[in-house]
Amino acid sequence: MSNASPSKLFPLFADLRGRRVLVVGGGTVARRKVEALLDAGARVVVGAPALEPTLAEWKANARIEHIEGVFAAQWLDAAWLVIAATDDVETNRAVVDAADARRIFSNAVDDAELSRFHVPARVERGPLQIAISSGGGAPMLARLLREELETRFDDSFGALAELLTRHRERIRARWPELGARRRGFAKLLSGPLQGLLRQRQxxxxxxxxxxxxxxxxxxxxxxxxxxxxxGPGDPGLLTLRALRVLNEADVILHDRLVSDEVLQLARRDAERISVGKHAGGGGHSQAEINAQLVALAQAGKRVVRLKGGDPFVFGRGGEELQALRAHGIGYEVVPGITAAIACAAYAGIPLTHREHAQSLRIVTAHGKDDIDALDWASLARGRQTLAFYMGVAGLDRIRERLTAHGLPAATPFALVENGSRPEQRVVAGMLADLPALARLHQVRAPALLVVGDVAAFANSLHWFGREPLTDASFTDAAAASPSLAAAA
Known part of the structure; x- marks a missing residue:
């Protein structure tokens, strides 16, 4: 048996009404599969030397057809699907091989590697079905989730699905435009309708x-x-309001650094438009983004402007709201966890600490002019934490400015690359070695730079991902400094 992860399956619901489906096997397992197929309206043919009592009864009542004997490839004639449900591995393999030769999807019961399609665990409420699959690798997990969902969805969901199905054409006629239909549905389902169905009214x-x-x-x-x-990338850090808004959107304009995992939480049929900017220029200008937001909203769309981190922390959210306000367009702001908070937390760095830092400075260091405009004398004061955004390209200048204005070269730093994401890396050391260590470990954007005594905690309090990358010079510096030694 292979230990490889199960392949990602493509989920679908098959219409088997009146279509021939072959089940090879005549025992209890086969009977369970046949029952589900009959419920879906399939024309079931069972091939087996003998049938267990229930299958025999269904044969007598002409609910199923029976081919008596040992499997032969011609049994597959005109079949749309085939299920191998015998207790003999070689027979099941022969069924799958014959089906492959005819390009017919096959399932071998309880054999994920041999199966070409899997039968999911299901929660059924009338025409509403929720299917759960682990790709065949963890069927007990799928069953556990099914049991949990069984308790969450009562019979009113089935009645609701039936009502909406009956009136589908009326709904489409009332709301021909997809966005309006979605909003109408949201308001409809937030009203008394489901409560009345739950009460059988x-x-x-x-x-x-x-x-x-x-x-x-x-x-x-x-x-x-x-x-x-x-947020910084981990979809678990989205707020509940952010999830709700993403699932109501007609169009999503997203930054380059918004993770795929976050985008996957949005409504599937929402239009996605990348408007990300790139370090050093390129991509969409802010004026272009503002104009696009205005045009989409004026066209009646419900637009989500999805930004990495928080829209009001170096996200130009204020500029976008000014453009919307100037055109009389309604808006709301859903805060996100900004990179300084999230990256530091995922690196085990408390940004404030009563023994080391009583204030936090959040700074952008995007380009040369930005760096030269900063108050370096103020930034170089002790007992504070500096969090530099977009500073990877300017690490030499950051170190030079801070040390030139009196910040000790032995001050700890931590560079958090891809913070909160599976590929997160932390490079930790002392300020004197900042550019060299970043080059040694080939640090790339997005990365947050934390400077201050609290950065030393990255070595002792890390909890997420790999241990920090460092060198011996940091350990030597910590041993020579009581403040650093206490932090480390």
């Missing part, structure tokens, strides 16, 4: 549905923009 639910449809029929579609902070 089906006539009252129908009346509530009709009233909701009439109410929304004349509602004008108005666009809006939500500035949403995506």
């Amino acid at each position: 089906h006539l009252a639910a129908e009346r509530a549905f009709d009233a909701a449809l009439r109410e929304h029929e004349t509602t004008a579609t108005r666009g809006s923009v939500a500035l949403v902070g995506a």
